[in-house]
Each structure stands twice: as C-alpha cells, then as structure tokens.
Amino acid sequence: MSIEKVNELRDQMKDITNQIMSLINQRMKLAKNIGEIKNLLNLEIVDEKAEHELKSYILNCSKDLDLDPEFSGRIVNLLINEAVRIQKYQRNAAAQNPLNKPETNNEIYKSKLSQESAPSRSFQSNSVLQLDIKSHMDVFNAAKYLESQGHKIIHMEVGEPDFLPPTEVKKGLEHVYEEHKVHYTQSEGILPLRNALSEYISKISGYDENSKYISVNPSNVIVTPGGRFGIFAIFSSILRPGDEIVVIEPAWPACVDCANYMGAKTRFVRTDLQHKWEPDINEIESQVNNNTKIICLNYPNNPTGKILPKKTLESIAQLAIKKNVFLLSDEVYSNYKYKKFSSVVNFEYKKSILLNSFSKTFAMTGFRVGYLHSLDHDLIYKLKKFQALALTSVPEPMQFCALKALESNTEENCKVIKERIDLVCNSLRKLPFDFYIPDGAMYVFAKIQHNLKINDLKLVEALLKNGVAVAPGSGFGSKYSNFIRISTCVQESKIKSGMDKIANCINLL
Amino acid sequence: MSIEKVNELRDQMKDITNQIMSLINQRMKLAKNIGEIKNLLNLEIVDEKAEHELKSYILNCSKDLDLDPEFSGRIVNLLINEAVRIQKYQRNAAAQNPLNKPETNNEIYKSKLSQESAPSRSFQSNSVLQLDIKSHMDVFNAAKYLESQGHKIIHMEVGEPDFLPPTEVKKGLEHVYEEHKVHYTQSEGILPLRNALSEYISKISGYDENSKYISVNPSNVIVTPGGRFGIFAIFSSILRPGDEIVVIEPAWPACVDCANYMGAKTRFVRTDLQHKWEPDINEIESQVNNNTKIICLNYPNNPTGKILPKKTLESIAQLAIKKNVFLLSDEVYSNYKYKKFSSVVNFEYKKSILLNSFSKTFAMTGFRVGYLHSLDHDLIYKLKKFQALALTSVPEPMQFCALKALESNTEENCKVIKERIDLVCNSLRKLPFDFYIPDGAMYVFAKIQHNLKINDLKLVEALLKNGVAVAPGSGFGSKYSNFIRISTCVQESKIKSGMDKIANCINLL
CATH class of the missing domain: 1.20.59.10 (Chorismate mutase)
Incomplete structure (x- = not known):
C-alpha cells in the first residue's frame, strides 16, 4: 500500500x-x-x-x-x-x-x-387582472386586488380564524420587555414552553381507551416557527433527493411542495366523497416501497373535515411499523373536532411524528409558533441541529406568548366554528352540491354537481366576480377540480351573505 | 414519430x-x-x-x-x-x-x-463534563453547565449585546394586540416595514462620495426571520449541489455550514493578522471558477473587526461583476463602525446582496428579524417563494416591533461597545497576545504568542476553568487555532474582571 x-x-x-x-x-x-x-x-x-x-x-x-x-x-x-x-x-x-x-x-x-x-411556480403566471386562479392563495390575491378597486369581497377562501388570540396572550405581550424575553433561545425552544406543551399534548391527545393519560417528555418536543416550518424541518432532516413520501389526497399542498423542493417524489393515495374520504389501506401499502420514508396524514383533514375512524388510523400505523417508515401526523385542526379524535401519539410508535401549531387552536397565525413530538431521539437531534443551522431559534417573545396561550380555554373557538359549519351545510343542502358533513376542521369541501357543467376554476372566478371568495378544489389535488372549499373564518352574518351570493351566482349559471 | x-x-x-x-x-x-x-x-x-x-x-x-x-x-x-x-x-x-x-x-x-x-456534527461529540470544545457555542454550553454546578462565569464568548432593545420596541409590544398585528403577512414582509427599511438602508449605507443618498426601492427588500435565515434562503435560492461559494476566512461559520448542508463546495481565501486581515484580490480570483455562484463578504468582520478599505471592496465588486457571480455582503455589524464603512448597496451591481439584521444594531437578537436587499428581481422572486414555502412569513408582531425600532437612535450602542473594545485592547497590550485594533464589530481577535506554547482549545478550556469564557479561533476557520475571540457583550466592570482572570490564567501557564 x-x-x-x-x-x-x-x-x-x-x-x-x-x-x-x-x-x-x-x-x-x-x-x-x-x-x-x-x-x-x-x-x-x-x-x-x-x-x-x-x-x-x-x-x-x-x-x-x-x-x-x-x-x-x-x-x-x-x-x-x-x-x-x-x-x-x-x-x-x-x-x-x-x-x-x-x-x-x-x-x-x-x-x-x-x-x-416546483408547484409554487404556478404563482408566477398569476395575473390578477385576468383572475388566473390556481390555488386558494391566488384567490386571496385576486380578492385583495378587487378590494383595492373598490369591490366588496367576503373572504371564505383562507384558513385564518377571524377571532383574536386569547387575552392571556395580550398580557404576555405586555410583559415580554420587562421580563427580558428578548434573547436567543435553545434551538429546540425554551424549556418552560416544552414542559407546558408536554402536559398539553398529554391532555389533548394522550387519552387512551382506559382513560389514562399518555406521559409526554419535554425532551421529545421541539418548538418550530409554525407548522409549515415543522414540515420543512422534518423533510430536511429525513429526506434525500430520490426518496419518496406518501400523501393522501385531497391535502393541504405544503407536504407535496416541500417534497418537490427537496427532490423527493410524492406518491398519492386518492380518497373520494363516495367512500366518505376514507383511504384504502391496500392502496397505501401499494405505494410504499424501498425508497418510501414518510407516510403523511392530516386529520381532522383540510379540506374535507374528515376524521379517520380509530380502526383505520390503527391499520395505517401498523403498516408504518411493518414497513419501518415515519408516520407524520399533521393535527393542526385537532381543537376543531366534532367527534372523537385519536392522536398519533397514542400509538407510542418510535417513528410517529405529531405536528401541531398555535395558529388555528389559539387564533395565533401571525405568531408563527408550532411544535413537534417524536420518540425518535435521532430525529429530535437532527431537528435541533437543522433549526440551529437555518434560523437559530423561534423568537423568544413569541415562545413566551405561546406559553401564556396554553393557560387559556379554547372550547369557545371550537363551538363558534361548528355553528358556522352547520350554517354552511344547511345552505349547501339547497344548492347543487354534494358534501360530507365535516367531523372536524374549519371547512366544507363541496362537490359541484355534474349538471352544472362548470369546473372549480371557472366557478371560483364567477363567485369572486359576485363578491364571494372560495378556494378551488384542484389546489388540494389534481383530481378534485369538481370541488370547492368553503372556509368558515368570517362571522355568521358574512357567512349567510356569502352563501346567498353563492346561491345567486349558481342561479345565473 | x-x-x-x-x-x-x-x-x-x-x-x-x-x-x-x-x-x-x-x-x-x-x-x-x-x-x-x-x-x-x-x-x-x-x-x-x-x-x-x-x-x-x-x-x-x-x-x-x-x-x-x-x-x-x-x-x-x-x-x-x-x-x-x-x-x-x-x-x-x-x-x-x-x-x-x-x-x-x-x-x-x-x-x-x-x-x-456537516460541521454541526461536531456538536454531537460535545460532552460538557470533558469540556470537549470546538466552537463558541460549545463554550457557551460548557459555561452554562459550569454555572449550573455553582461556578461563576464571565461570558465573553457570545455575540449577544447585553443592553435591552430600544424603548420604542417596548411600546410596540404593548400595541400589537389592540392594533391586531397578529396575522399572516406577505412572505416578503409587511409593506410599512419594507418602506421604512428602504429609507433606513438609504440613510445608513447609501452615502456616496458626492454626499448623495442612494435611492432604495421597497420591492427590492425582503424581511427574513433573522440574518442566519437570510443566508439559508439565499443559498437555497441560488445554490444547487455541486455549486461553489467563496468565503474569506476567518469567518462566522454560518455560510460554510449552510453551503455544506446544501451539497455546495466552499473555497477559502485566508487572511492573516500580518497583512491586517486584508484579502488578496488575486487569491479571490483564483478561487472563482465555472461553478462559483457567490462570493461571501462580512465586514465589519466577525471575528477580526476589520473594515475593508473602499478600494479593496471596489476591486472585489469589480471581480464579481467580471465573473458574473453574486456578491453577498453580511453587514450585520454595520452599526458598530469606528471608521468609514461602505456598504455593498453603493455599487448598484445587480448581483450584489445586502444582508442585515435587527439583532446587533438594536439588541433584538431574540426577535429574529433580518432583512435583505437586492436589485435582482429574479432572486427577489425566488426568495419570496422560498419563504412562503418554508415558513409562510416572519411573525407579524415581530415585524411591527422592528418597524418601531427603526424610530430609535442606536448611536449610544456603538459608543458603549467602542469603549469596551478599547478596554479589552488596553488589557491585551500587557499580555502575550497580538491583535489588530478593530475598525468595527464587537470583538477582539487575539493571536496567542508562540512562546505560550498552547493552542486555542486548551487555552479556552483553561480560561473557562478560571471563570472566563472566550471563543476558540478555530471555530472561525481551521487555520486560526492560535487565536481566541474576546466578545464585549458584558458591562465594563465584568470586562475588567474577565481580563484580570485572563491575565491570571496566563501567568499560571
């Protein structure tokens, strides 16, 4: 040698x-x-x-x-x-x-x-003048443009609650300065918040059949700058170009977009209204191969409002265990549940990852605070390192406010949204739409009846011109261009008026 | 066919x-x-x-x-x-x-x-018990551990100003809730902040030879969640695996770490104390090839405190123009300048990128707000899309506070740090160290004289055991293991005591 x-x-x-x-x-x-x-x-x-x-x-x-x-x-x-x-x-x-x-x-x-x-590229061709709409963000931008031209628009396209954060957060903001919560923190988040989150996760999702709480350890919790960055960080830590993920559609597009960005391939499992948005476990299994790293779940689902029966969730978890892949469960709508909901933390599977956020539950979208839980120490280590590399830490003032928010009661938020969903469903029943009554979340995903002979983009454009903004179904998967998503993030009177506008517009078609 | x-x-x-x-x-x-x-x-x-x-x-x-x-x-x-x-x-x-x-x-x-x-891997082997130190973050963690065991440590290892953010920020925090600054924002940042930043950039860096202000357009400004994420976003938008960047060492390690993470190669240009930390333009040119995408600058420099003479900066800009590569200028220490400093915005070169932050200037490290300026619309477009993909937007409450901070006067911060630097330099003159008197920033980068026969890691460990934390030179480049970086982010009395501890420790070697 x-x-x-x-x-x-x-x-x-x-x-x-x-x-x-x-x-x-x-x-x-x-x-x-x-x-x-x-x-x-x-x-x-x-x-x-x-x-x-x-x-x-x-x-x-x-x-x-x-x-x-x-x-x-x-x-x-x-x-x-x-x-x-x-x-x-x-x-x-x-x-x-x-x-x-x-x-x-x-x-x-x-x-x-x-x-x-990457799919986000589609934004570039968006011209608000021609209302060239492809996603709910395009609708939002087009609506904003129309408003700037003097039109009145009812916003039922975006998923941002209209109520304010809890008053505990107001007090938190007022104490940030005098309590000197203005410094770099550990990349995984401040310990008091991770402690409180451990208790909170245990309380909201750790409830098992025998009425016992699952114990959650703060060393398994990471605070992220929002749920979206949680996905970005998980994918950055797990995926390499050429790896694969499985996504059940219709779906919030962040997972697919992030996977595309990282050169990973998404394999889709499509669900449909006819089968009550239930995924077929055999179809999921057929999409898993040697390169699959993550199965992505999102229940209560955006856009359908579906909550999986416990049995279905269990069979997916069993599949993840059998195939040794991560099971990422985006549960950001878990506060908005209108029937029993079981969190992925209940399985105590090492490769399951809980993703949640303060955005919807506490109406704190602008604070950009989310959190993750995983029993996989190697993953937690990589996530900490990745956050330290990419952005040091989540702002300490925002972490401090999140800690205060955990002291508040969010039941009223859930009640308000449920009432609005009922209102939307009652109006929709009189119109040529079919839909599944949501088990959770903040939306109704309505199928345009065939005899209307119009696709989602054309309908969304027509509705927008009539003063109501909704999201096109194709933004949640290419096979859903005969759906629209109606969001309930405006007050009751506006929802009524918005549904009237939809009815009027349909009559004119 | x-x-x-x-x-x-x-x-x-x-x-x-x-x-x-x-x-x-x-x-x-x-x-x-x-x-x-x-x-x-x-x-x-x-x-x-x-x-x-x-x-x-x-x-x-x-x-x-x-x-x-x-x-x-x-x-x-x-x-x-x-x-x-x-x-x-x-x-x-x-x-x-x-x-x-x-x-x-x-x-x-x-x-x-x-x-x-990736270099961050080195953290994993860090055992605080053995004080296995490789970077300033390792020192910080080891110091924290020693404090938890009852030891008193003077922190001269980290770059976090000890003073509070301006009182304007306190008022800002108190008004976030009632002014409803709690929502998602555009991914590039709220317009009022980008407007104010345009004026601010123009004021602090747009001063040319004929006493005219450079006009800065808000559409060229992007608000980022901290300077570090600015680098991450720029690299994500520009670099593909196999691309290259040029870094002038010694350097804050974020650029090298982010490039490594993305599979890009870093080519180094080393500067030395003997040549007053001036880079050799021919050496920079020799490191630029077909795959080079970015030349990275950081002046006032961390760790040396060097500010480049205008002529040197101009010749680097000319080189970037000739080679058609991006010129990324990290100017986060620009408020701490003790001689004339020229910003990269003065060149009006399309591919120059200004990076700055609220962290050091306004003592707002924990707020995680930074900003970028570029005349390249394609890059701005990609950065917006990247931020929308990775994290939606910077928290609105933090953007609102940053806007308030711009109304404050930060001259006093600069004066305080300059006095502390003088204090450190005066103490160092009596000790076996050589150093360049800083033109800017918040540090003194001191060379351990050869006759001490000790490298940076051993010295840092000895100092830590004597109650003073400083950063090892090798954390800023592999060739600087005979340097330590002394930070001035504690009050004067502590600096005096810290320098006494250094003197005592040196006497015992």
Missing part, C-alpha cells in the same frame, strides 16, 4: 468518471428525443407505468451487482426527475415559442429549473 | 441507466480502496490538488462531448462529495472500532451521512 497505488486508483477513477459523464449526456439526449415525440403526440410527460418498469428493471440488475436496493432506487429516481425536468422545460419552451429550434443541453442546464418545476 | 419509437428509446434508456449504475458502483469501490490506503498512511481525506486535477481532466473531455462546463463541473463535484463522504465514514468507523471488517457499500448507504458530515 503506497501513494503510488493511490495515484493508480485515481487514474482509474478519472476514466470511470469520464464514462459516467458520457453516459449521462447520452441519457439526456434520449430524454430530449422522447420529450419531442411526447410533445408531438401530446402525451403526458410523467408516465408512472414507464417509471415503474424502469425501476423494476434496474432493481433486478442491481441484485447482480450486489447494490443496495434503496441506493439504486434513489439514483434511478434522480435520473427520472432529471428527464422529467428536461421534458417540462422543452414543453414550456415549445408553448412559448413554437417556431424556436430545440434547445441544446447547455441551454437547458443554464436555466435553473429544479426550483421552477 | 410514434409511440413505438418512444418505447424503443426507452429501452435504450434502460440500458444506459444500468450502465450508469454499474459505473457508479465501481467508482464507489475505488473510493473505498483509496480511503483504506489513506487511513493506513494517515493522509488527509480531502485532497484539493487531486480534486483539481480530476476536474480539469473531465472539463477537457467534456469539450469533446459538447457538454456545458458548468454542468460537468457540478456533476464532478457531486461525485467527489460522494467519495469524500464514503472515506469520512470509513475513517470514523475505523476510529470507533478498528478491528471491524470494512463496511459494504450497502452499510455505508443505509446510514444517512450527508448531514452527518
């Missing part, structure tokens, strides 16, 4: 590296050729069947090479992502300038597309 | 994909063989010369393939990162269990190493 041997091996490495470059180049050219034909024949760019075939073939070959199937799967996913990216770029370019000659590899690579292909 | 042709091309793709997998497997095996020899010969894992040779070779070959040099460079960097990762894993495994048989590829890939090899 000597330095000469190192040099010899390095020469071999140079040669192999060059061969890899050459093959990647060939693969890119093939992807472009296929893309051109897909454009001519107007075929979908993403072809799940072809992807699956390629993956099976490579995994078979990898066995002969003694390669780890997870590693091989990730590399193949990366190469597929790259091909999809190139083909999407071609299609956009062709759409923008059909007479242009095809781009060279260089041009494709000089534009920074990996982020452009 | 038909679907049959697509299938035919897909078969070719399968074959090529399989060849790529096989070659990557061979490359991994070679990397492991080289790693084993490096371990036996105790050679450094990272060999910049060998990396450079490989890259030059591949770039030459790429010309024949008509491949984009930037694309090729990125792929090669990725393959190199992978090899380094494997070799580091081998070395750790060998150190932990020297009798173990070498790991298989599978085992290496099953452990999630990409994050473990």
